[in-house]
Amino acid sequence: xxxxxxxxxxxxxxxxxxxxxxxxxxxxxxxxxxxxxxxHRAPPAKLDLGQHLHFxxxxxxxxxxxYALLAVWDIMNEMACPYTPNLSLAPYMLxxxxxxxxxSRGGAVTRDGRFVSFKVGPEYGFFQEVGNPTLGxxxxxxxxxxxxxxxxxxxxPVALEGSVPTVGWxxxxxxxxxxxxxxxxxxxxxxxxxxxxxxxxxxxxPMRVQxxxxxxxxVGYDLAAKTxxxxxxxxxxKHNAGFGTVTFAEVDDPKRPYFxxxxxxxxxxxxxxxxxRIRFSHSNRMNVGLWLSVEGSPIPRRQIWPPPQYHDDGLExxxxxxxxxxxxxxxxxxxxxxxxxxxxxxxxxxxxLVLDVHDSGAYTTTGGQLDEFTAAFGGHVxxxxxxxxxxxxFGSHSHHRFFIE
Amino acid sequence: xxxxxxxxxxxxxxxxxxxxxxxxxxxxxNGSAFKTHGKEWFLFAVPTPVLVDSKRAKLIKAxxxxxTGSGARIxxxxxxxxxxxIATFGGLxxxxxxxxxxxxxxxxxxxxxxxxxxxxxxxxxxxxxNPQVGSVPAIRFASAGVDLLxx
Numbered sequence: 258x259x260x261x262x263x264x265x266x267x268x269x270x271x272x273x274x275x276x277x278x279x280x281x282x283x284x285x286x287x288x289x290x291x292x293x294x295x296x297h298r299a300p301p302a303k304l305d306l307g308q309h310l311h312f313x314x315x316x317x318x319x320x321x322x323x324y325a326l327l328a329v330w331d332i333m334n335e336m337a338c339p340y341t342p343n344l345s346l347a348p349y350m351l352x353x354x355x356x357x358x359x360x361s362r363g364g365a366v367t368r369d370g371r372f373v374s375f376k377v378g379p380e381y382g383f384f385q386e387v388g389n390p391t392l393g394x395x396x397x398x399x400x401x402x403x404x405x406x407x408x409x410x411x412x413x414p415v416a417l418e419g420s421v422p423t424v425g426w427x428x429x430x431x432x433x434x435x436x437x438x439x440x441x442x443x444x445x446x447x448x449x450x451x452x453x454x455x456x457x458x459x460x461x462x463p464m465r466v467q468x469x470x471x472x473x474x475x476v477g478y479d480l481a482a483k484t485x486x487x488x489x490x491x492x493x494x495k496h497n498a499g500f501g502t503v504t505f506a507e508v509d510d511p512k513r514p515y516f517x518x519x520x521x522x523x524x525x526x527x528x529x530x531x532x533x534r535i536r537f538s539h540s541n542r543m544n545v546g547l548w549l550s551v552e553g554s555p556i557p558r559r560q561i562w563p564p565p566q567y568h569d570d571g572l573e574x575x576x577x578x579x580x581x582x583x584x585x586x587x588x589x590x591x592x593x594x595x596x597x598x599x600x601x602x603x604x605x606x607x608x609x610l611v612l613d614v615h616d617s618g619a620y621t622t623t624g625g626q627l628d629e630f631t632a633a634f635g636g637h638v639x640x641x642x643x644x645x646x647x648x649x650x651f652g653s654h655s656h657h658r659f660f661i662e
Numbered sequence: 663x664x665x666x667x668x669x670x671x672x673x674x675x676x677x678x679x680x681x682x683x684x685x686x687x688x689x690x691x692n693g694s695a696f697k698t699h700g701k702e703w704f705l706f707a708v709p710t711p712v713l714v715d716s717k718r719a720k721l722i723k724a725x726x727x728x729x730t731g732s733g734a735r736i737x738x739x740x741x742x743x744x745x746x747x748i749a750t751f752g753g754l755x756x757x758x759x760x761x762x763x764x765x766x767x768x769x770x771x772x773x774x775x776x777x778x779x780x781x782x783x784x785x786x787x788x789x790x791x792n793p794q795v796g797s798v799p800a801i802r803f804a805s806a807g808v809d810l811l812x813x
Contacts, residue, residue: 312692338793341792431681431683433682436684528698528699528700529684529793530683531683531686595683598683601686601687602697602798603798605777633796634686634697635699635794635798636793636794636795636796636797636798637796637797637798638795
């Protein structure tokens, strides 16, 4: 069994994250306690909420607190509304990285003139009132990626303030962030014990858990093996395809409990939106570029992978002053992205959804295979005919095009 | 002697109250169709001759011609004169194809007649329901209109 201790014990908090950790420690006392959910029957012997998580993120340098929360949020979205697009990290990271644009006044003014108070943490107020956009379709450029380019570019306070609201807007001119909101403040478990964690998981609540220098998303348990399952934000090469385990005994260790804190969140259930789910297998997913478009549309095809925000906020880019490729060495990709708005549901022979796949061979030359390309709107699911007979292989330095009609 | 006037707009004129990724719209020559889930309002702005021969026109009937599919149903209808709500019809559960002729499911009598002042909007609330396997709930609006009475 892999121990968190051997994985994370020697790890120190990333310098970029230090103020966040301090702030979150202080905020923990302002958050309401989580009450134990009522149990009408015994918890199941085994539970895996991780089955609802398709997209295994890789945090690169920093930001585990955000990645862990979004893993929890993604799972809850998928449970409430299957095929909900994966959420974007851009607002979260902006608010944490650029504390100078909100800390002095305790909030930020959005483009539509609202003052969003951050009394109890920027992410909570912002994510309740404004919401959070989804990954892969946000606006390209500084306005949508302020936590990258703006971390070291001094554009002045006006430009920075203006960047706060744009993180919810997409290139089509609509704000999708209100669709994905927290229903209230996160609730902190008064005591982190294996029993309390099991109760909340059994009630359908994955949790963000903290070890001293890291955050994870707790997604399941096995009563027979006496283990919990968590998902890390280190890509799918780490642990078992991104998922690790920790024993009940380690959690309940009175001297050195593994988890110092556990949080439950409540979400506003999202509504179905037209979305695509794409899964490919590869030796390194950063080789592969994906574009979604509607055949015949005058609007340029949009790159959905790597998404715009996947440009490094690591130290190197901060010093160099330009974006760097994200340090993501994960093998496979399985994620859900909102369809271009120019596609009028459903796709059809005269309204084809197009997926362009290009393997650059930049990191590995193994090629890969497209396992799934599905479009869905609520319960209406349409699959790519080209994959009916099985996955489609693609080599490095090659371009392929797939259709849903 | 009373005169009746009618004012109608084609379904292509309808607008959803909220626009977003969660509603898809397709315009056909026989109306505009919407697909989504949950409850949404749709608005028709109907050209309204509020004065006819120097006399105030009175609203006596409202019509919305529609066709539903995959579980969508009309649950409410409201009529506004400018910013003022002048008629409400709730507790409806209207489904099916009522897009080609007038019947009890697409006609509403306004009793007593209401004098029009600032222009009329017919607002239709549709409950598209929850996601279901194999289809997306839909409604097509073919047309909407009113009958107006002048003394």
